[in-house]
Ligand SMILES: Nc1nc2c(ncn2[C@@H]2O[C@H](COP(=O)(O)OP(=O)(O)O)[C@@H](O)[C@H]2O)c(=O)[nH]1
């Protein structure tokens with residue numbers, strides 16, 4: 001039977017985090033462990049997660065989604081409770097019921113790395129995200145030599161052995177691109193599972209100019225082999 005942990009990077013997520021955790025706990029195939037990484041939330045997030053999950057990682061200062069995820073990865077690798085790790089955003093933009101689909105797919109197909117794939121539809125996904133997601137997915141498809149259908153989706157499953165092989169360094173949203181590039185370098189194939197696109201007018205922490213510059217820097221350093 002497949003075993004998995006869940007990792008939630010949470011930054012100022014008081015409106016959704018408790019509901020998300022409750023939904024995860026109601027799944028038929030339950031995770032062995034729920035890990036939440038909170039780095040410097042200024043709202044009620046720390047109080048809401050305190051007694052609700054198996055592991056809370058608190059980082060005093062805000063360091064970015066990538067930094068938070070990397071801390072969660074270390075915790076997962078250290079504890080050795082499960083084969084797989086599911087990463088899911090804290091803002092309920094990823095349908096929790098799909099965790100079961102990811103896990104069942106991984107078990108059946110022996111997948112090492114699965115990423116959610118959202119429809120990039122006008123009116124559902126903000127136009128700026130359609131543009132940036134299409135561009136980054138195309139660039140990463142070329143670099144990775146495999147079709148990357150949604151490079152920016154944070155809803156992911158990764159096998160312990162695959163995660164061990166990626167020596168990740170990014171602190172911001174670019175970590176999610178770095179995982180793709182480094183997985184491809186390790187010849188880990190990446191599968192995609194279609195998930196509904198949910199935005200609901202939620203606020204994003206992505207800084208368009210800053211994150212675009214950091215993405216270009218990451219791609220250049222990977223292409224020139226400086227990482
Ligand atoms: N711990 C932590 N989580 C973050 C940070 N930035 C974003 N997140 C989490 O990452 C997820 C996606 O962030 P969001 O800003 O909604 O990005 P978007 O959905 O891609 O526009 C959410 O669950 C956030 O709580 C951060 O600096 N630290």
Ligand SMILES: [Mg+2]
Pocket residue numbers: 089091093202203204
């Ligand atoms: Mg979001």
